[in-house]
Amino acid sequence: MKIDDKTITCIACPNGCEITVSFDENGNISNISGNKCKNGIAYAQSEVTAPTRILTSSVLVENGDFPLVSVKTASPIPKELMREAVKQLAKCVVKAPVHVGDVVCGNILNTGVDVVSTANVGTK
Amino acid sequence: MENTITQQYIDKDLVIIGGGPAGLAAAAAAKENGIDDIVILERDKYAGGVLRQCIHDGFGLKIFGERLTGPEYAARYEEKIRELNIELKLNSFVLNVTPDKIVQALSPEGMLFYRAKAVILAMGCRERTRASIMLPGTRPAGVYTAGLVQRLINIDGYVPGKEAVILGSGDIGLIMARRLTLEGVNVKAVYELMSYSSGLKRNIVQCLDDYNIPLYLNHTVIEIHGRNRIEGVTVAKVDEKKQPIPGTEEFVKCDLLVLSVGLIPENELSKSAGAALNKVTGGLFVDDNMSTNKEGIFACGNVVHVHDLVDYVTLESVNAGKCAAEYIKNGSANGDIINVVPENGVRYVVPNTVHRDSQKDSVNFMFRTGNVYRDAKIAVYDGDRLIKSIKKKILTPGEMETVKLTADEIKSVKGEIHIGVEA
Numbered sequence: 066m067k068i069d070d071k072t073i074t075c076i077a078c079p080n081g082c083e084i085t086v087s088f089d090e091n092g093n094i095s096n097i098s099g100n101k102c103k104n105g106i107a108y109a110q111s112e113v114t115a116p117t118r119i120l121t122s123s124v125l126v127e128n129g130d131f132p133l134v135s136v137k138t139a140s141p142i143p144k145e146l147m148r149e150a151v152k153q154l155a156k157c158v159v160k161a162p163v164h165v166g167d168v169v170c171g172n173i174l175n176t177g178v179d180v181v182s183t184a185n186v187g188t189k
Numbered sequence: 190m191e192n193t194i195t196q197q198y199i200d201k202d203l204v205i206i207g208g209g210p211a212g213l214a215a216a217a218a219a220k221e222n223g224i225d226d227i228v229i230l231e232r233d234k235y236a237g238g239v240l241r242q243c244i245h246d247g248f249g250l251k252i253f254g255e256r257l258t259g260p261e262y263a264a265r266y267e268e269k270i271r272e273l274n275i276e277l278k279l280n281s282f283v284l285n286v287t288p289d290k291i292v293q294a295l296s297p298e299g300m301l302f303y304r305a306k307a308v309i310l311a312m313g314c315r316e317r318t319r320a321s322i323m324l325p326g327t328r329p330a331g332v333y334t335a336g337l338v339q340r341l342i343n344i345d346g347y348v349p350g351k352e353a354v355i356l357g358s359g360d361i362g363l364i365m366a367r368r369l370t371l372e373g374v375n376v377k378a379v380y381e382l383m384s385y386s387s388g389l390k391r392n393i394v395q396c397l398d399d400y401n402i403p404l405y406l407n408h409t410v411i412e413i414h415g416r417n418r419i420e421g422v423t424v425a426k427v428d429e430k431k432q433p434i435p436g437t438e439e440f441v442k443c444d445l446l447v448l449s450v451g452l453i454p455e456n457e458l459s460k461s462a463g464a465a466l467n468k469v470t471g472g473l474f475v476d477d478n479m480s481t482n483k484e485g486i487f488a489c490g491n492v493v494h495v496h497d498l499v500d501y502v503t504l505e506s507v508n509a510g511k512c513a514a515e516y517i518k519n520g521s522a523n524g525d526i527i528n529v530v531p532e533n534g535v536r537y538v539v540p541n542t543v544h545r546d547s548q549k550d551s552v553n554f555m556f557r558t559g560n561v562y563r564d565a566k567i568a569v570y571d572g573d574r575l576i577k578s579i580k581k582k583i584l585t586p587g588e589m590e591t592v593k594l595t596a597d598e599i600k601s602v603k604g605e606i607h608i609g610v611e612a
Binding site for chain 2: 075118184
């Protein structure tokens with residue numbers, strides 16, 4: 066069965082390109098248009114097959130000059146795992162000092178993706 | 190005993206007010222352009238301004254070619270300030286700036302009086318509140334601005350409610366809808382008075398659509414209920430004049446109302462310095478060197494106009510830092526001044542004046558429209574003469590637009606530069 070064209074808004078950058086994805090008779094992507102850069106192609110492919118997102122959140126810090134440190138997944142994770150990943154991070158506590166890029170939680174939910182710190186937190 | 194206070198002035202080449210992205214980038218640029226004697230005054234206990242609480246990503250694509258979170262972007266500039274050995278004074282609240290560049294600050298060391306050769310105003314902006322939009326009803330706890338909720342959750346670690354309603358679909362409101370949801374709050378809906386969202390499209394997709402949070406356009410909150418804690422709001426549909434339509438009222442239960450109803454440049458100090466403000470935006474009037482109308486007082490970032498993206502704040506602030514350095518070394522830029530006038534749907538333009546013999550290769554004119562326009566053109570005129578016309582699929586108040594004019598194009602202007610929208 067022929068699948069209708071899908072129009073999606075690219076979230077790779079603030080341009081927010083409207084991208085149209087067309088499919089052939091076998092349901093495979095036949096054309097991607099409307100994107101201003103190659104990031105749009107990658108985003109559109111993943112969005113119509115297995116959507117992913119970067120997760121950003123925060124984690125408790127022990128003995129820090131801030132009570133929390135902001136974190137992100139080092140690369141996008143499956144969209145449906147976002148809530149579960151936040152729950153996982155709520156159980157996580159790190160010790161100060163923390164530096165940008167430190168791994169806060171390795172291989173979250175077996176995605177193969179590390180959660181890393183995005184801020185510097187000094188000791189109290 | 191004598192009762193006179195002797196003021197000890199601290200002489201500085203450059204005093205920068207505000208240690209957010211604008212102040213940090215301006216300081217680094219001034220230092221790189223030969224000015225050593227600089228101090229940045231920041232009222233908070235950390236530098237980086239609002240970036241530290243903007244833990245989401247999407248910053249830095251233009252400046253670093255990478256997708257960074259707010260704290261990462263801030264950390265890069267903090268690092269730069271450290272490397273360049275620029276003095277950064279935290280917990281230091283500036284109380285007054287005079288037209289002759291005396292800056293009075295309350296710091297942990299007591300009251301300080303700086304006598305500066307140049308000042309850069311980089312105070313940023315603040316949020317409009319419930320009072321700004323005259324929201325009726327009781328005055329219970331649980332009514333917050335979106336940026337405050339963001340700070341409570343991301344810096345202090347408090348989630349201030351369980352069931353939230355968001356009024357206003359600006360970017361911070363959208364970002365907070367997702368953040369609250371991920372922290373376990375039931376975000377019931379986002380209501381927007383206008384017929385369009387002032388937030389970026391990508392934020393509607395990744396913050397609302399991803400979590401099935403409904404966005405109601407042409408809707409507003411008309412009453413707040415609850416005595417001690419907010420218990421709910423009454424929302425209603427509005428007509429074309431933005432008046433609530435009788436019969437469309439609906440009660441929505443919530444214990445948290447988040448207001449994302451706009452930002453205003455924080456210009457109290459600019460007023461005390463005597464710098465002229467734009468009545469339309471509340472931002473400062475500046476020329477192509479980011480100089481205010483007061484000699485030696487420069488400005489950059491959200492204190493001039495509210496930006497969508499920190500990358501543009503940085504670019505503008507680098508220009509301010511460079512030009513302040515040039516002023517400290519060689520005095521004011523002289524020569525012919527051309528006025529820049531917004532018209533036909535363009536609400537404001539920055540800069541407001543430009544030097545005919547600008548030392549730059551080109552000047553970027555940044556502006557916003559007052560309405561949504563589809564398949565329109567941005568037209569730049571010198572009197573009747575069209576200098577430039579750029580086709581746009583869509584123009585919305587939520588997205589800042591830029592037109593670049595080359596030095597030759599600026600030189601050729603006989604009257605004023607007019608920037609407007611054409612069908």
